[in-house]
Amino acid sequence: MKVLAGTNAYVSQSGLAPELLAAVNLRVSLINGCAYCIDMHSRELRELGVSSEKIALVPVWHEAGQLFDEREKAALAWAETVTRVSTTGVPDSDYEAVSAHFEDKELVDLTIAISLMNAYNRLAISFRNVPAGAAG
Template sequence: MSKRLDYNQIAPAGAKALGGVYGYVLQSGLPPVLVELVYLRISQINNCAYCLDMHTRDLLKKGQQIEKIALVQAWREAGNLFDARERAALAWAETVTRVAETGVPDEAYEAAYAEFNERELTDLTIAIGLMNAYNRMAISFRNTPQAALEK
């Protein structure tokens, strides 16, 4: 599959705006590994090869074990490998990413709110929205995963 266009070059102001949101999330105070786990899960749901590759690499650089990374898509069955906040964040990421199907039910909100304060939950939701936007850009314009470039 070949890249369709380079949106960073075509719309640099738009790319910079997304980058500004990314920077906001980085400084939000949410744990970086938690955010990367959420980004990876969203990218799994959306089948974004480019982002799957990138977030897997980022989690490895952050010292996460391959076993944990491999089980992100099955986090519910992974026992205590994921802590309570990670499980809440992954569940919230799933329901928000699948908003058209889930409607983000009250039970999902209450479960997330039990682990995150209002600011954290707002910032987490911003991060989820951002990754969904990035996934849609990468998939639509066929960004090539780094792993495919290394072959």
């Protein structure tokens, strides 16, 4: 867990916007069905001042018009690609699309963040973590 915590600290200080990272973490958690992480990152987005409408539309960001900017859309699409790598691979077109919005270091950091969230989802689901309000 120390390694994951260290990686999380690195990602937090990477220079990527906290709102972007939280939205990506929420999207990954939605794909993986991690209720604990969905709750945590929804709360985080609210605390960061993101509107309820935008948070609610993260699962369908591609249908949300201009609510998400191009960089956010690229990050969310990349989150989906990396999270679903076992079924979709990483098409060149997806890599080219995200590369148009992120410099090399940013893309590495974003990919680390996505991979880390996938690891946290698997841990939370495996060890039966539940949302804060559902513990009983």
